[in-house]
Amino acid sequence: MKKILFAVMLAGVIFLVGCTGPSFETLNSSDGGVLIEKLLPKDVWFVLSVTTKNAGQRAEFENFINNFSSTDDFFAKVQEGFAGIGVNYDEDIKPIIGEDGFRMVMAYAGTDNFVAMTVADEVKAREWLDSTVERGEASELALSDFDVYVSQNDNGESYTALLDDVLVVASSSTVLMNAEGQLAVEDSESLFDNEEYMNGVSQIESPYLGYVYVDVAGYGEIGGDSLGIFSLGNILLKSEVIGFSFEDGALLLSGYGVGDKEAIAEYGISISDISGEEVYLTKYVPAEGIAFYEEAGGFAKIVELFALKSGDAEGFYATLDSYATKYLGMDVREDVLSFLDKGYAIAVHKGADSLPYFSIIADASSNHDGADDFVDRIDAQISSLVALFEYDESGAFSSLIKTEAEVMGGDFNVVSMDMAALGQVMPTYSLTGMISLFYGVTEDDVLIISTYPDWEVFSEESSLLEDETFSDAIKAIKGYDNTIFYLDLAVVADYLGLVQTAESVLSGSGTVSAEAGKIVEYLDSLNSAIFGVKAGEEEVGMRGIVR
Known part of the structure; x- marks a missing residue:
C-alpha cells in the first residue's frame, strides 16, 4: 500500500x-x-x-x-x-x-x-x-x-x-x-x-x-x-x-562486524591484514587547509584480495602488469606492491581556487630503492611530456616548467604550470594561479605524490599530528584507529561555499540556493567528523563522531 x-x-x-x-x-x-x-x-x-x-x-x-x-x-x-x-x-x-x-x-x-x-x-x-x-x-x-x-x-x-x-x-x-x-x-x-x-x-x-x-x-x-x-x-x-x-x-x-571464516581461510587474508596499524602517517601531512584525510594499511594485501576474489588471480595481475610494463617497465607485484605493504594515506586540502589539492602518501620503508625506482620511472614519463609541450604552438602550456625541491630530506621533482595560461586559449576556463605536482621519497622512506604547493616549507610542527581539531577527534575514537576517515567540516564548508559561489557566477544566476546555503552554514557550525575501525583477524569494531 x-x-x-x-x-x-x-x-x-x-x-x-x-x-x-x-x-x-x-x-x-x-x-x-x-x-x-x-x-x-x-x-x-x-x-x-x-x-x-x-x-x-x-x-x-x-x-x-x-x-x-x-x-x-x-x-x-x-x-x-x-x-x-x-x-x-x-x-x-x-x-x-x-x-x-x-x-x-x-x-x-x-x-x-x-x-x-x-x-x-x-x-x-x-x-x-x-x-x-x-x-x-x-x-x-x-x-x-x-x-x-x-x-x-x-x-x-x-x-x-x-x-x-x-x-x-x-x-x-x-x-x-x-x-x-x-x-x-x-x-x-x-x-x-x-x-x-x-x-x-x-x-x-x-x-x-x-x-x-x-x-x-x-x-x-x-x-x-x-x-x-x-x-x-x-x-x-x-x-x-x-x-x-x-x-x-x-x-x-x-x-561491529563478524568475519566470514570460510572466506578468510580461502583467501588466507584476515580483516586486520587490510586494515593497517595504529595511525602514524599524520606527521607527514600538512594541517593547514586539510578537508579530508584517510589512513589505512595493507594496500598490497587489498590488491591481493581483489585478485583472489576475481577467481583468476594470475589473469588479474597480468592485466595490471600490462599497464605497469607499458608505461613504467615494472612488475606490479615485485616492483610496485613491494613498497606498498604498510600504511598509506589520502589527503585532500582546500585549494587557492575551486580546485582542491590531492595527496597520496605511503610508507615505503619495505623497499626504499623500489620506491625511488618507481618515482624515477614516473619522472621519465613526465619529462617526456614536458619536452613535448615545448612545441605546443597554442601557448596553453607555455608556463609548464619542471624543477627540483627538497622535501623532508628527500629529493623531489616538481612540475608547475600557471593555470591562467590555459584561460588565454580556452575562454570558458576559469581557474587561475599556479598548480604544482610534487613527487618523491622523503628521508624517512615516505613516498609522496601531491599537488599541495607548500611542501618545501612544511615541517612536523605544522602537520596534522599537531593539529588541535584533529587531535581532539582522534581522542574521541581512541583505540579505533587501524583505519580512519577524517573531515575538517569547517574547511569543507568553506570549500563548498567557494564552489557554490563559483557555480552561481558561471551559471549567471549570481545567487546560491537557500538549501545549499543552509548546508554550508550547518557544516560551518561543526568542527569535524571522524570514523575509525579496530580490526581483529575475524571481527571488526567501528566508532565515529560528528560534532
Whole structure:
C-alpha cells in the first residue's frame, strides 16, 4: 500500500524530533510488549531500525533537526507531505504513534520486504486504515483471524495489517500470515533467535536512536554484489551492524562486524591484514587547509584480495602488469606492491581556487630503492611530456616548467604550470594561479605524490599530528584507529561555499540556493567528523563522531 507505506515512513521521520544503556527489550518493545523481531523471519539479511522510546535521544535529535530549520518550519513541511495523501499529521498520525516514542523497522528476507511500526492507539490506527478504504486507496480482505488492507503500488500489491499494537506493511499476504503465526506461537523461530543479529546489535552503544544491520552473505545469496558498511572489508565479513545516537549535539556512530571464516581461510587474508596499524602517517601531512584525510594499511594485501576474489588471480595481475610494463617497465607485484605493504594515506586540502589539492602518501620503508625506482620511472614519463609541450604552438602550456625541491630530506621533482595560461586559449576556463605536482621519497622512506604547493616549507610542527581539531577527534575514537576517515567540516564548508559561489557566477544566476546555503552554514557550525575501525583477524569494531 504505497500511501500507507509513505505515511508510516514519514511518521517515522517526524518523530525522530532518547543514560545508562537500557536493555534491548526496553528500548525496542511496543507498549504491549511486542518485539518486531518476533514478527520477522530468522534469515533476514537487512534491517533498518529506528526507535524514539528513549526521551534523551528524542530531545537530542530535535536539537539536531533545529540546525537545519526551525521546528515550526520542519513540521510545516511534514504536514505538506501528509496533505498530499489526504492525511493530517496532527489529527491522524500523531495520536496513533503517541507522545512517548515509537519504533519503526524496515527489513528484507530474501526478496520479501517489511515495514513495521509500533502504535500507541490501536483503535485510532484501525480507524485510519479504514479511512484508506473509504478514500478508495485500499481494499479490505479478511485473512485468517485478522483484516488485511491491500493496495497497488509501483512494485505490485502491498499488504497492511495491525498485529496487536504493531502496524505491518509487507510485500505479500503470505508474509503477513507468517508474521501473525509467529506472534501467536510464543516459541516460534524468528529474527529474535538469530544469534548473529542479536549479538551484533548488543555490541553497539546504547541508548541509540537506530541501527542498520546487514547479513552480507544473505544478500549475496539472492544475487547481490558486495554490500555493507565497512568498505573493502565486506569481502571478508559475514554480517555487520552500525548504530547511531546523539549526545551533546554530536552524532555518535558505533559498529561491529563478524568475519566470514570460510572466506578468510580461502583467501588466507584476515580483516586486520587490510586494515593497517595504529595511525602514524599524520606527521607527514600538512594541517593547514586539510578537508579530508584517510589512513589505512595493507594496500598490497587489498590488491591481493581483489585478485583472489576475481577467481583468476594470475589473469588479474597480468592485466595490471600490462599497464605497469607499458608505461613504467615494472612488475606490479615485485616492483610496485613491494613498497606498498604498510600504511598509506589520502589527503585532500582546500585549494587557492575551486580546485582542491590531492595527496597520496605511503610508507615505503619495505623497499626504499623500489620506491625511488618507481618515482624515477614516473619522472621519465613526465619529462617526456614536458619536452613535448615545448612545441605546443597554442601557448596553453607555455608556463609548464619542471624543477627540483627538497622535501623532508628527500629529493623531489616538481612540475608547475600557471593555470591562467590555459584561460588565454580556452575562454570558458576559469581557474587561475599556479598548480604544482610534487613527487618523491622523503628521508624517512615516505613516498609522496601531491599537488599541495607548500611542501618545501612544511615541517612536523605544522602537520596534522599537531593539529588541535584533529587531535581532539582522534581522542574521541581512541583505540579505533587501524583505519580512519577524517573531515575538517569547517574547511569543507568553506570549500563548498567557494564552489557554490563559483557555480552561481558561471551559471549567471549570481545567487546560491537557500538549501545549499543552509548546508554550508550547518557544516560551518561543526568542527569535524571522524570514523575509525579496530580490526581483529575475524571481527571488526567501528566508532565515529560528528560534532
